[in-house]
Amino acid sequence: LNKQSPIVVLDSGLGGLTVVRSLRQALPAEDLVYFGDTARLPYGSKTASVVTTFVSQIIRYLQPLEPKHVVIACNTATALSLPDVRAEFPSLTITGVIEAGAQAAVEAVGAIEEPMIGVIATEATVRSQAYEKAIHKRRMKARVLLQPAPLLVPIIEDGRMDADPLVQLAVRQYLTPLTTRGIDALVLGCTHYPILRGLIEETVGPKVAVVDSADHCAHEVLRKLESAGLRREVSEPTRGTLRCWVTDDGPRFTRLASRFLGYEIPRPTWINPDELPNARAELVDVRSVG
Ligand code: DGL
Secondary structure (H helix, E strand, C coil): CCCCCCEEEEECCCCCHHHHHHHHHHCCCCCEEEEECCCCCCCCCCCHHHHHHHHHHHHHHHHHHCCCEEEECCHHHHHHHHHHHHHHCCCCCEECCHHHHHHHHHHHHCCCCCCEEEEEECHHHHHHCHHHHHHHHHCCCCEEEEEECCCHHHHHHCCCCCCCHHHHHHHHHHHHHHHCCCCCEEEECCCCHHHHHHHHHHHHCCCCEEECCHHHHHHHHHHHHHHCCCCCCCCCCCCCCEEEEECCCHHHHHHHHHHHHCCCCCCCEECCCCCHHHCCCCCCCCCCCC
């Protein structure tokens, strides 16, 4: 491992790009490798063993790139498979997004004595109770209200945005049970949801702090790289690359990802998910904007 090694970021689809955006800000010089498992999303309706198999296949596939850090930029995969994949790949540094999201939530409620924290997430994340545990570890007295929002990931992957009536209806349906209970903060407990942040903030109103895990997650990566002496200096080069892999529909991913990030991303490499278990990624040196 050395400073030039890339950071791997993975998700079921576009969601992890919300973490890529924060990583790019915190660590502009790093090369990022992004994997969107677009053929097999959503993860949020699947069971732990299936999601763990997917995540482990992806990490094994990307391992030849010698990542200096792996970010599981998916709450569902973090909740269901982080301990297992850490045990499976002891030589890699792997972090998830749930501790970061819980940290953002407790910071947002500040000094409120018995804060009420709402969390929207996929069904699998809700079932795992990972957010309750992570929040209660930090604030015993917090009340945590979990709300599954299973339609949001497919809606976002469909490219529908804030102005779409279907999106507005879904967001309102999912958030009303939380806003009527008077939550102080809302955690976007799925990395896809910050794509709809504007609409979500408008729906919950100005008294509710809306938080997600991206910035805290990026800073955790920064701290770990720094303490391992693996952080690239900003001058070498000034901007790192972004290379993407997907398991389906590269053109669609390129279009939506570029729209979300606000700059053109290079065409992703396609890997057939059936071939993942036996294939190994190769890094062709295409320097690109990211
Ligand atoms: N971005 C993933 C998460 O944070 C979405 C999971 C899914 O594919 O359902 O949970």
